[in-house]
Amino acid sequence: MALANIDENLKIISIDAKDMRWPTSLGGHGSDAMHTDPDYSCVYVTIKTNETIEGYGLTFTLGRGNEIVQMGIRALSTLIVGRRLRDDIYARFDKFWREITSETQIRWIGPEKGVMHLAVAAVINALWDLWAKLENKPLWRLLTDMDPELLVSTIDFRYLTDVITPAEAVEILKQGQKFKQERIDELLKDGYPCYTTQIGWLGYTDDYRRQLCKEYLAQGFNAFKLKVGQNLEDDRHRCRLVREEIGWDNKLMVDANQIWDVNEAIEWMKKLADFKIWWIEEPTSPDDALGHATIAKALKPLGIGVASGEMCMNRIMFKQFLQANALEFCQIDSARVGGVNEILSVYFMCKKFGVKVVPHAGGVGLCEMVQHLQMWDFTSVSCTKTDRYVEYVDQQHDQFVYPTNVKNAHYMPPTAPGYSTELKKDVIAKFEYPNGSEWQRMFKEGIVKHITY
Amino acid sequence: MALANIDENLKIISIDAKDMRWPTSLGGHGSDAMHTDPDYSCVYVTIKTNETIEGYGLTFTLGRGNEIVQMGIRALSTLIVGRRLRDDIYARFDKFWREITSETQIRWIGPEKGVMHLAVAAVINALWDLWAKLENKPLWRLLTDMDPELLVSTIDFRYLTDVITPAEAVEILKQGQKFKQERIDELLKDGYPCYTTQIGWLGYTDDYRRQLCKEYLAQGFNAFKLKVGQNLEDDRHRCRLVREEIGWDNKLMVDANQIWDVNEAIEWMKKLADFKIWWIEEPTSPDDALGHATIAKALKPLGIGVASGEMCMNRIMFKQFLQANALEFCQIDSARVGGVNEILSVYFMCKKFGVKVVPHAGGVGLCEMVQHLQMWDFTSVSCTKTDRYVEYVDQQHDQFVYPTNVKNAHYMPPTAPGYSTELKKDVIAKFEYPNGSEWQRMFKEGIVKHITY
Numbered sequence: 001m002a003l004a005n006i007d008e009n010l011k012i013i014s015i016d017a018k019d020m021r022w023p024t025s026l027g028g029h030g031s032d033a034m035h036t037d038p039d040y041s042c043v044y045v046t047i048k049t050n051e052t053i054e055g056y057g058l059t060f061t062l063g064r065g066n067e068i069v070q071m072g073i074r075a076l077s078t079l080i081v082g083r084r085l086r087d088d089i090y091a092r093f094d095k096f097w098r099e100i101t102s103e104t105q106i107r108w109i110g111p112e113k114g115v116m117h118l119a120v121a122a123v124i125n126a127l128w129d130l131w132a133k134l135e136n137k138p139l140w141r142l143l144t145d146m147d148p149e150l151l152v153s154t155i156d157f158r159y160l161t162d163v164i165t166p167a168e169a170v171e172i173l174k175q176g177q178k179f180k181q182e183r184i185d186e187l188l189k190d191g192y193p194c195y196t197t198q199i200g201w202l203g204y205t206d207d208y209r210r211q212l213c214k215e216y217l218a219q220g221f222n223a224f225k226l227k228v229g230q231n232l233e234d235d236r237h238r239c240r241l242v243r244e245e246i247g248w249d250n251k252l253m254v255d256a257n258q259i260w261d262v263n264e265a266i267e268w269m270k271k272l273a274d275f276k277i278w279w280i281e282e283p284t285s286p287d288d289a290l291g292h293a294t295i296a297k298a299l300k301p302l303g304i305g306v307a308s309g310e311m312c313m314n315r316i317m318f319k320q321f322l323q324a325n326a327l328e329f330c331q332i333d334s335a336r337v338g339g340v341n342e343i344l345s346v347y348f349m350c351k352k353f354g355v356k357v358v359p360h361a362g363g364v365g366l367c368e369m370v371q372h373l374q375m376w377d378f379t380s381v382s383c384t385k386t387d388r389y390v391e392y393v394d395q396q397h398d399q400f401v402y403p404t405n406v407k408n409a410h411y412m413p414p415t416a417p418g419y420s421t422e423l424k425k426d427v428i429a430k431f432e433y434p435n436g437s438e439w440q441r442m443f444k445e446g447i448v449k450h451i452t453y
Numbered sequence: 454m455a456l457a458n459i460d461e462n463l464k465i466i467s468i469d470a471k472d473m474r475w476p477t478s479l480g481g482h483g484s485d486a487m488h489t490d491p492d493y494s495c496v497y498v499t500i501k502t503n504e505t506i507e508g509y510g511l512t513f514t515l516g517r518g519n520e521i522v523q524m525g526i527r528a529l530s531t532l533i534v535g536r537r538l539r540d541d542i543y544a545r546f547d548k549f550w551r552e553i554t555s556e557t558q559i560r561w562i563g564p565e566k567g568v569m570h571l572a573v574a575a576v577i578n579a580l581w582d583l584w585a586k587l588e589n590k591p592l593w594r595l596l597t598d599m600d601p602e603l604l605v606s607t608i609d610f611r612y613l614t615d616v617i618t619p620a621e622a623v624e625i626l627k628q629g630q631k632f633k634q635e636r637i638d639e640l641l642k643d644g645y646p647c648y649t650t651q652i653g654w655l656g657y658t659d660d661y662r663r664q665l666c667k668e669y670l671a672q673g674f675n676a677f678k679l680k681v682g683q684n685l686e687d688d689r690h691r692c693r694l695v696r697e698e699i700g701w702d703n704k705l706m707v708d709a710n711q712i713w714d715v716n717e718a719i720e721w722m723k724k725l726a727d728f729k730i731w732w733i734e735e736p737t738s739p740d741d742a743l744g745h746a747t748i749a750k751a752l753k754p755l756g757i758g759v760a761s762g763e764m765c766m767n768r769i770m771f772k773q774f775l776q777a778n779a780l781e782f783c784q785i786d787s788a789r790v791g792g793v794n795e796i797l798s799v800y801f802m803c804k805k806f807g808v809k810v811v812p813h814a815g816g817v818g819l820c821e822m823v824q825h826l827q828m829w830d831f832t833s834v835s836c837t838k839t840d841r842y843v844e845y846v847d848q849q850h851d852q853f854v855y856p857t858n859v860k861n862a863h864y865m866p867p868t869a870p871g872y873s874t875e876l877k878k879d880v881i882a883k884f885e886y887p888n889g890s891e892w893q894r895m896f897k898e899g900i901v902k903h904i905t906y
Contacts, residue, residue: 061562062560065528107488109568113570115563158714159715159738262615311564314740319741320741
């Protein structure tokens with residue numbers, strides 16, 4: 001039982017939220033059609049207890065605005081500090097989650113979306129890191145070993161019961177008990193497959209892109225993603241180039257990062273279909289479930305699936321994407337939606353609708369976290385790795401105490417207790433914004449400008 | 454032409470955002486099933502120019518969290534200060550709107566929803582107040598008199614073109630030129646009808662509720678709204694009581710403020726149907742277009758329409774509510790969505806789908822603003838008042854320099870130039886949070902507690 005080991009007197013004494021930013025825009029990595037200058041950033045939460053144990057959690061952003069999410073976390077912290085971890089939180093996690101997402105005044109500025117829901121995610125993720133540490137297990141293993149009723153009890157099913165009930169979720173987990181140990185063993189041996197976006201950023205030269213394809217093929221990757229949507233001829237050129245390098249048996253996906261309207265997405269993708277595209281990611285607004293459904297219907301005859309989810313704001317929106325048959329691939333993001341509890345509900349819905357979860361990752365900390373969730377999906381929910389991957393970007397892992405471990409294009413299961421969310425101490429000293437030593441140096445040297453308001 | 458009168462050198466020199474709160478929770482007014490203790494609040498924006506003219510705008514909140522929206526406005530202001538009003542903003546308002554809603558880093562913490570979109574609304578509303586003043590007209594009249602192409606040019610149609618194009622919107626306005634002067638004259642003479650929510654708050658005694666019904670009937674009201682959703686027997690009791698007072702020819706609407714799941718909403722409303730309910734408002738999550746559609750389909754045979762929109766986050770969500778036949782009544786809110794420009798697009802979509810716009814109002818400043826938009830709908834878009842109302846709550850109007858003027862249950866058209874958004878100077882001195890004199894007094898006397906973080 002994942003509650004019995006927790007001292008009833010253990011309680012939260014403080015929640016610290018740090019504005020962490022890295023100047024990644026200087027290198028041009030991570031840029032796409034909509035986000036041309038991302039500074040990979042996060043608000044980094046430390047939950048301190050009346051014992052020495054601490055929990056770490058984060059939510060990802062692109063830089064500016066990080067301080068607004070930080071302020072959201074400070075507002076939430078007044079609802080949380082002083083609570084006992086076992087009886088006020090983990091033993092009634094669904095109710096606790098609703099209390100912080102539905103605070104009677106604050107919910108008006110959401111509800112359950114945007115800044116405040118990112119703030120919730122960071123805090124909730126820190127609470128799961130703490131819970132896993134209290135059980136001395138990596139998070140994927142905590143989830144995998146957890147009693148089905150207890151796991152499902154962490155989820156707030158409000159607004160979901162027309163498509164899934166707690167009883168159905170418990171039944172899914174009970175079905176997943178069969179051959180679970182075999183899957184755990186397989187995971188420990190082979191890991192979980194990932195695909196690479198590294199060959200795909202806009203702005204690389206042809207030669208460099210070819211070289212990257214060769215490198216990632218050599219590393220064992222068999223699925224590759226390209227950014228598209230700014231110029232059709234240029235998109236065709238890059239698709240052709242990548243197909244020349246990776247051949248036609250490996251998978252090629254493209255990502256438009258929300259650049260198109262619905263009809264434009266359909267027309268554009270028809271003109272890329274001859275490159276055997278496995279999925280088109282974020283063809284239009286992340287809020288447009290029915291728009292995605294229209295696109296999915298039009299592209300299905302061409303063998304192109306629709307993928308979305310990294311900016312899908314909450315379970316209610318995911319529910320509609322699934323109800324509308326708008327997705328073949330569901331790309332949950334570990335730092336969006338209201339943290340682990342709500343993401344679990346999305347996995348259950350995907351299982352019920354037969355939709356493959358292929359998580360978004362890449363931004364700072366996202367790979368570290370989401371690998372845990374997807375490994376649990378394999379051991380306990382979908383129980384398969386067929387046609388499933390986790391995104392992988394080889395960036396900023398060295399900032400973490402327990403970085404991802406990718407071998408032969410597979411994430412190897414984390415072994416350290418927790419959610420792999422802890423940043424190194426010297427990293428915080430360097431990259432806390434704006435007072436970290438690296439930022440101060442860059443301001444002084446005129447490399448970047450500090451905007452105050 | 455609504456641009457020719459603007460000096461090309463007029464520019465924005467500062468944007469001030471004030472955290473304004475009123476302790477309305479002490480009186481229990483405005484409470485509903487989800488929001489039990491609202492302190493009607495707003496972030497109040499003042500745009501200063503290099504001339505004496507200023508623009509005022511606001512976005513409404515329930516108190517806590519107001520400071521987070523305020524911070525969002527400060528982040529946006531760095532993108533706006535220094536711009537020339539004519540050539541950088543009004544002459545290309547769609548592009549300006551996209552620049553501030555899609556800033557390459559900040560959009561990640563939205564996009565176009567929650568805290569940041571409320572912040573956008575406050576700034577955009579202040580810009581419209583300023584524009585109307587530059588033309589020396591109340592906003593409804595500025596919109597009514599504006600050249601159709603110029604008006605439509607203010608709207609960013611991104612993600613809407615699968616249901617409406619700029620050309621279609623221009624055509625709607627051109628159709629609306631017919632008999633426009635007659636409608637303006639009618640409006641100036643009779644005003645625009647409103648309904649009252651004042652009889653409907655939870656927690657009133659039977660006698661007080663009967664007395665309020667009598668009072669509002671005497672004032673000329675013929676449409677009344679009740680809060681429901683906490684207790685079915687209590688709801689039936691209050692519906693019966695109100696029907697006894699107002700009879701069966703007047704309209705009765707109920708509002709659940711998002712309390713139910715989809716199937717629960719249907720079952721509950723079946724048990725209220727015998728009270729001849731005109732609409733059920735917010736039966737479930739404001740994000741659940743498909744859920745509302747299911748409810749609307751089930752309740753249609755009972756003569757109950759579905760209404761929602763006050764917390765609908767953006768035009769893309771409204772689009773889906775309309776596509777899914779989820780609404781009979783569309784309740785736009787003047788302080789949500791990204792301000793006037795985006796709300797205009799919702800009116801055009803409602804016109805196309807044949808859905809009635811019946812705006813939400815009541816919170817501080819909402820009545821003052823939304824009357825302008827609905828009057829424009831009558832003069833220029835739907836061109837009818839049939840089965841349409843604006844909500845009215847008789848609260849906090851005295852805080853404004855140009856308060857609403859309701860006569861015989863009709864909003865009379867504002868005459869002062871602008872968007873009726875200016876707060877009185879002494880009100881700011883009293884209710885700015887936390888340093889206003891009234892808040893300081895209440896802290897000192899222990900009436901309310903100031904939470905810091």
